[in-house]
Every structure is written in structure tokens, then in C-alpha cells.
């Protein structure tokens with residue numbers, strides 16, 4: 006779907022010309038931020054809560070330009086405390102992703118590790134990313150939800166909706182710094198972004214009265230992992246997607262290209278809202294609702310959250326059952342009661358619950374349990390089903406995908422092959438008698 010491109014930036018311009026955010030000014034038809042002055046004081050109306058940055062933006066650009074082969078466009082501003090092993094700094098590259106730009110607030114060690122990724126070392130790997138023209142959806146205002154994205158054509162499972170690079174990455178450990186210093190780094194980061202990226206940033210929605218930059222980042226960011234370290238990343242176009250506990254799209258982050266992918270995971274018809282999940286949908290309704298309200302400030306009104314109490318009770322019971330069955334299937338001790346019938350029940354419950362993305366795990370359990378009873382073709386069938394869905398929900402470089410690909414090719418070579426033969430074949434409901 007590389008030619009189905011999305012131009013959210015273009016759609017946003019008319020809006021901006023009518024009303025610039027209060028902390029920016031209209032200049033040459035564009036909203037431009039006035040977040041610093043020449044005496045290097047941040048002037049966002051929150052300045053009493055924000056620490057001073059040592060250099061003006063222009064001085065910092067000038068300093069960076071004088072250092073030979075310096076990978077950043079501004080000399081990094083840093084803060085540290087006794088609690089931090091290394092200072093936290095803001096590193097900014099305005100040329101990243103063909104001029105979309107990025108800033109990263111983390112330690113020097115982690116920032117320079119990110120510089121080793123293909124996204125920086127082989128910019129050509131980003132040629133398929135950030136194409137926002139002719140999207141298969143349009144933006145729509147939903148009462149009580151704000152903006153969301155609605156399909157304008159039929160989408161099939163596997164259709165790509167976004168492949169975007171972040172405009173900012175922040176380290177969750179930044180909270181080790183005093184708030185005023187953490188905010189100072191984030192404000193400086195926003196100032197360093199190219200104007201077009203600042204503009205899409207200010208278009209984002211917040212949900213609290215807190216600092217406007219902090220609020221927008223917290224409302225819209227995604228948790229990602231780079232080299233096993235958790236980070237937060239912001240993909241402003243993707244942030245237009247609203248939550249549903251039974252979403253029709255899934256996402257994953259590719260570490261090498263620093264790209265967030267969104268794909269349809271079931272057919273989506275014209276006029277239908279495209280949704281992702283913000284939370285763990287295998288949790289019961291009350292817990293999902295609590296998390297969504299706490300972290301994003303809304304009362305979930307999706308169909309599973311607003312169903313009749315009798316239906317909610319049944320759904321919660323299924324979710325409990327799903328959790329219990331996964332425990333059984335994860336048990337590889339000789340006492341395990343895992344059988345193919347248990348995996349078939351797990352899959353059936355996930356389908357009843359419309360947990361499309363979770364099914365990749367259900368299929369993986371099934372592939373492994375069939376393999377463990379030496380039932381080759383059933384193992385192959387479920388391994389292939391798992392690969393298809395996992396690639397959309399976890400990404401093509403994920404370990405589970407790799408394992409299931411191998412299983413799909415040759416179950417006899419997998420670690421689980423015939424592991425349970427003779428162990429529980431006698432147990433009721435095995436569904437595998439006489440096959441091995």
C-alpha cells in the first residue's frame with residue numbers, strides 16, 4: 006500500500022490559519038512558536054516552573070555547527086541530579102527522515118546507540134515512511150471523543166495505514182529530574198524541531214491543564230523499546246487514532262527504522278472509524294476503564310464497555326477464562342494439563358471476545374501444543390495463522406514471528422516437537438488420541 010498516502014499536514018493547515026495555539030504566533034501564514042527569547046528565558050506562561058536553559062537556541066545552533074562531524078544541529082542542553090547516573094540531554098537532528106526532524110531526550114549513551122540504527126545510518130531505509138498523501142481515511146469530529154479517523158474505502162486485514170517516524174523520543178526515567186528541568190528539556194526539544202513538525206505537534210490534543218507541551222506528549226505518546234530500553238515516542242499523525250477495546254487496527258514499532266506501523270487487522274468498511282487500543286484488552290472492563298480514565302482522561306464508551314451488565318459479566322468471565330487457559334498452555338512441566346483441546350477453546354474464546362490481535366498468541370499456543378503432541382499438520386496450520394497476525398501486531402522482526410515461521414516450515418525441528426507425547430494423552434479432552 007505504499008501508494009496509499011496520507012496528507013494530514015495539508016489537511017491541518019486551514020485549521021491553523023484560523024486559530025494559532027495561544028503559545029504561537031501567525032507568521033507568513035504559519036503558526037510559529039515563541040517559546041524562547043534572546044535572554045534564553047522560556048516564555049510559555051509556565052516559566053516559573055521551567056528551569057533556565059544555558060544557551061539561546063541560535064547560540065546552541067552556532068556552537069553545534071562549529072564542531073566537526075557533530076551529528077546534532079544544536080549543542081545538547083543537559084540536566085542531572087544525584088539520582089541520575091548520566092545527565093539527560095536533548096539531542097536534535099533537523100535533517101532526520103528527509104527533514105521531518107526528531108529530538109531525543111535521554112542519556113548520551115542511549116542517544117548515540119540510536120544513532121547506530123538504520124534510520125540514521127541508512128536514510129534510504131526510510132523511503133517508504135511518512136507518506137501522508139491520499140489516505141484511505143478522513144478526519145472526523147466525534148462528539149465526546151474529539152477527532153478520529155474514518156475509512157473512506159474498504160480495507161482488508163493487512164492493509165497498511167501508517168508507517169511513520171517519531172518527531173520526538175523521551176526517556177521515561179526523565180522523571181528522575183526535577184519537574185522544572187524535565188520541562189525545560191522538552192520545551193527546548195520542541196523549539197528545535199522543523200516548523201512543519203512543530204505545527205503538527207501543536208495540532209495535537211491534550212487532556213489536562215498541565216504544561217501544554219508535557220500534556221500533549223503524555224496524551225499522544227506510545228511506549229516503545231529500543232535495545233530493550235523503554236522509551237516514549239510521538240507520531241503525531243498516528244495520534245489521531247482513538248481507542249476501542251475491540252479495535253480494527255494494530256500497531257508495532259520497528260527499532261531499526263524507528264518506524265511505527267499501523268495495519269488493519271480485520272476488514273474495515275467505508276464510514277467505519279479506524280481504532281487502536283491504548284490499553285491491555287485482555288483485562289476486565291473495570292480495569293480497562295480505570296486505566297483509560299487515569300491516563301487519557303476519558304470514560305470508555307466502546308461497545309464492550311457500555312454493554313448491558315449481564316453481557317459485561319459474560320465478557321469478563323471469558324477474559325478470566327482466557328487468562329487461565331493461557332497459564333495452562335504455558336505450563337511445560339510433566340504435570341501440565343495442556344492439550345490441543347485447551348488451545349482450541351482458547352482460540353474460540355478469543356474469537357467470541359473479538360480479540361483479533363490476541364489471536365496471534367492463541368494460534369501460537371495451538372501450534373506449540375499440537376507440535377508437542379507430534380501433530381505436524383495442525384502445528385503448521387496454526388503456526389501460519391500466528392505469523393500472519395503477529396506480523397501486524399508485533400512486527401516482522403519479532404522473535405515469536407521468527408519462531409512460528411520456523412514451525413510453519415518444519416515443526417519436527419522446533420523445540421516443542423513431541424515434548425508432551427505420552428504425558429497427558431490419556432487425559433480427558435486431549436483431542437489427540439491415536440495420532441502419534
Ligand SMILES: C[S@@+](CC[C@H](N)C(=O)[O-])C[C@H]1O[C@@H](n2cnc3c(N)ncnc32)[C@H](O)[C@@H]1O
Nearest residue numbers: 150151152210212225244245246247248301303
Ligand atoms: C491520542 S488522542 C486521540 C485523538 C484525539 N481524539 C484528538 O482529537 O486529537 C487521545 C485522546 O482522544 C480522546 N479519546 C480517544 N479515544 C477515545 C474514546 N474511545 N472515547 C473518548 N475519548 C477518546 C481522549 O480525550 C484521549 O485523551
